[in-house]
Amino acid sequence: MARPSGAKGEETAERVRAAALSLFARQGYAAVSMRQIASEVGVQPGALYNHFPTKQDLLKDLMSGHMAALLAAWEQEAATAPADEAPKPALERFTRFHIRYHLARTDAVFISYMELRNLEPENFAGIEAQRRAYEDVLTRILERGAAAGEFRVSEPRVVTRALIAMLTGLGTWYRPSGRLSETDIETIYLNMVTGSVT
Amino acid sequence: MARPSGAKGEETAERVRAAALSLFARQGYAAVSMRQIASEVGVQPGALYNHFPTKQDLLKDLMSGHMAALLAAWEQEAATAPADEAPKPALERFTRFHIRYHLARTDAVFISYMELRNLEPENFAGIEAQRRAYEDVLTRILERGAAAGEFRVSEPRVVTRALIAMLTGLGTWYRPSGRLSETDIETIYLNMVTGSVT
DNA sequence: AAATTAAATGAACGATCATTCATTTTCAAG
């Protein structure tokens, strides 16, 4: 055997992902051509098809990869929590985690929340399941808090979506070069989150 | 003179707007062709150019029209308020207004929030100014509340964006056919909004 | 009814799209 699978291929595939991520976030999936992506990578358009079967697969790869990494990152965060962590510190842990993680990857976040409509049905279903799994994390914290009488939450699923929309919206305007530091922002949002459920 | 300007033209233009609004919201600006819009209207593609100079102008018309209507609707709502309304009832008025107005026009909201990146710079600047004017409404309510010691808000602009993101996010998942009525939703969100600033 | 203009048609323009494929280049295993 010569040139075992993935010798130089995975490196190029990663550069394709990076180029597509940036372009999709800036112009939108439908407005970006495979030629643009190839040009950014420094390769001919046909070469992209050595790594991704179609443009649609490239989008699905980016979105699914982002959601999987998000869930994995939360698993790691949750592993550092004491067993049976109380609802309030758990909510604080989730809020801070969500803000930090999403602000560090605004391109992937933007794509994963905005390009759902460009996914074919089977791909859409897969991403939706991942998103639901992530929402469930917050929903269960809220449910535990409500059961313990610590949170004033009658509809945990509704509140989950409201809070995640609020937190994720941060990425559309916050820039590190601004007046407020990420820690400042974290404090402000955490106060709003806790206030909104107590 | 025969056929004074806008005899049948404005009616067709309005049907073009309606078709484009629905298609843009479902598939995105870049993914919708002028041929699709024409087909939905029941007309040939060339006829669209009797009403809108370019596809870009059609998008700008939709977004700018939506923002102008939103601002006008708020002016009307604000006119019914007692003079010098206290911050708390003002915040409730704004929250309920925002939810009702946005849930009634989810397509236009989605487009105006999503397709900013597809606007040419001068069009983008115009829409941004309108958006800013609307955000200022909420910011001033928060500022008055903070000054009166009724709201715990240190950064009114940040809180404004957080609250608007939370409220507007409603449109991405709420469906009237669901278990909760619009009034139920209004109550839940209003509790969260007031809780988050007090 | 004639004149006039808005509005729509139908066909065409060049450009660009995602994708394919035969061919060439690259590079590690044998």
Add this chain to the structure above:
DNA sequence: CTTGAAAATGAATGATCGTTCATTTAATTT
């Protein structure tokens, strides 16, 4: 060094894009 597969090239495919335009149709004023 030879070999063989991965990876990239370069050119081509048919389709579809936004837009234009000469012409026809429709409707209203004179």
